[in-house]
Amino acid sequence: MTENKIIKNIKITIFFVTIFLLTVLFVVVRSEADLDLWHRMAVGKIFSQIGWVIYHDIFSYFPVKEMWVDHEWLSGVIFYYIINWFGDFGILTLQILIIFAILILVYKTNKLIWLENKYRISYYAVVLLAIIPGLSSTLRCQAFTYLFFTLWLYLLERIRRGDNRFIWVFPVTTLLWANMHGGFLAGFGLIGFYIIGDFFNKKDVKKYFVILGLSLPMTLLNPYGIKYWYYLVDAVLMERPYITEWQAFEPFESIYNEPGAKLLFLFLTVGYGYKIFRKQFGFDKVEIITLLITLFLLFRHERHTTFFAIAAACYGYRYFVAFLDAIFDKFRNKVLKLIPEDRIEQAYFAKYCGVYVLLIMISGYLIFSNHISVKMDMYPVKAVEFIRKNNISGNLFVPFNWGSYTMWKLYPKNLVSIDGRYEETYESQSYLDVCYLSFFKKDWEKVLNKYNHDALLLGVETEIYKKIKTLPEWKLVYEDEKAVVFLPALSKRADWQMPVEDEEYYIKTKYENQISF
Structure with missing residues (x-):
């Protein structure tokens, strides 16, 4: 093996190791348990017990749809078994592997579109920054969508270059994806x-x-048949008020809001602007259409940022290179004049190794200095433990973001007002009613009296908490720094058992529950 070949192999190895460590770092520092994880786990646990899905809701006392069409059922099964067998390590490892696979597919697509021998870690750090908002907070089912979307884009680029060997992948992955x-x-x-x-x-x-x-018929191979498509049409067209990720993207709201996607947009804008300035109008129509439509979807709903980020990452590499070369070429040429010609390759290699080793060391230090576990900071863990410990049963009103966790921990003794299954399960009015009461909006009092609530679990810093506290029909029985519990004033019990204060207890017991069939 020649010296150049050895150096090239070392560069490639260091490049991919660095990307992997950066991925691990992003996951470890943002390992908050996702709001939807709990109802996904519930679906998986039910499947593990009966060997199939259930077609009606069993967790809520609010009005629900006649049929529960769970478009994420297989993800729930995967999550449940991975966590059941491997715990936090398993679910975080799966998240790392999915993100790393997306980055590798972006890299391979870049090499298809524009072959270059350099390995620019800065570009993939920006790509990681752009896609990570849609993939953080442990693992969400949409992570599989982003993975398959990137895979399909890569394969379509191969196919349009005459490589038809992978057409079979589309129907196979459609079966899984759907x-x-x-x-x-x-x-x-x-x-x-x-x-x-x-x-x-x-x-x-x-x-x-x-x-x-080949692929469309595969979508019918699901537990719900054609009814799955009826659900999808409704889900695509419905409005989702009060859910942040489904609101319009505000690019100037904060510099910290989607910085990676903004950088990719900058590279594309500069690159296309430069081509137009040079009167190079040979634009690829596929690229233009994909970028414009995903950009439009991004501005409609912030949740779609990751689609634009993936498309921009796959098509935008050459514009990033042109952007950097325009800025640094003159400086680079001046530095190269100071180095003997026969030492330039060694100088490049030394710089390459120095930068990457530094990144690896910093990433490694930050990874191992963090406690690697799924964190529970967003949840009313002590209030839920108070309810469980004191056998407070019946219909429990909870805000939307706490519904899935509460359902996971307290079923079957408690039914919840709502959870993250949202459009899969609940009538639109049910969701709105929960929001009216949770956010102290119009008709909050009507909602309070409309349903048979046996207990209320509310945020301690909310306006509705302050209002309920003044009502004679309800009494406060528990309060901590995050949540409060109200019971009807007619309840005479006074000997309450307080929850454990140790936060580690809730991290260790987060996957314990009583769901049983």
Whole structure:
């Protein structure tokens, strides 16, 4: 093996090790338990006991739909078994592997579109920063959508270059994707972008229709059949008020809001602007259509940021390189003049190793200085433990963000007002009623009297807590720094057992519950 080959292999190894460690670092420092994890775990636990899904809700006392169509049921099964077997380590490792796989697919797509021998870790650090908001807080089912979306984009780029060996991957992954997350629609949208783009590029598009013909029927292989599609149409068209990630993206609201996506947008804008300035108008229509539509979706709903980030990461590498070269070329040339010509390669290699070793050391230190576990800071863990410990049973009103955790910990003794399954399970009015009461909006009093609440679990810093505290029909029985518990004033009990104060107790016992069939 030649010296250049050895150096190249060392560079590649260091490059991928650094990307992996940066991924681990991002996951470890943002390992808060996701709000949806708990109802996903509940689905998985039910599946482990009866061997199938259930078709009606059993967890809520608010009005629910006649049929529970769970578009994420397979993700829930995977999450449950991984956590049941491997605990926090298992779910965090799966998250790391999914994010790392997305970055590798972006890298391979970059090499397809624009071959360059350099390995620019700064670009992939920006990409990681751009995609991580949609993939943080342990693991969400949509992570599988982002993984399959990136895989499909990479394979479509190969196919449009004449490599048709991987067409079979589309129907196989569709079968998995459609049962893991309803976001598989984004994959078919992506194929649509390629059909339209390559039609205007005057290229053959028949192979894309073959992919659609093979893949679309696979979406019917799910526990709900055609009813799954009825649910999807409703879910896509419905409004989602009060849910932050479904609101319009405000790019100037804060510099800390989606900084990675903003940087990718900057690179693309500069790159396209430079091409137009140089009168280089040979734009790829697929690229333009995909970027414009994902950008439009981003501005409509912040949740779609990751789709734009992935598309921009795959198509934008050459613009990033042009951006850096325009800034640093003159400085680089001046430095190179100071180095003997026969030492330039060694100087590049020394710089490369120095930068990467420093990144590896910093990442390693930060990773191992963090306690690697799924954290519980967002949840009313002590208030829920108070309810469990004192056998307070019946209908428990909870805000939307706490519903899934409360359901996981307190079922079957308690039914909840709502949880993160939202449009899968609940009538629209049920969700609005919960929001009216939780956020002290119009009709809050009507909602308070409309349903048969046996207890209220509320945030301690909310306006509704202050109001309920003044009502003679309710009495405060528990309060901590995060949450309060109210019972009807007619309740005479006074000998309450207080929850454990040690936060580690709640981290260690977070996966314990009484769901049983």
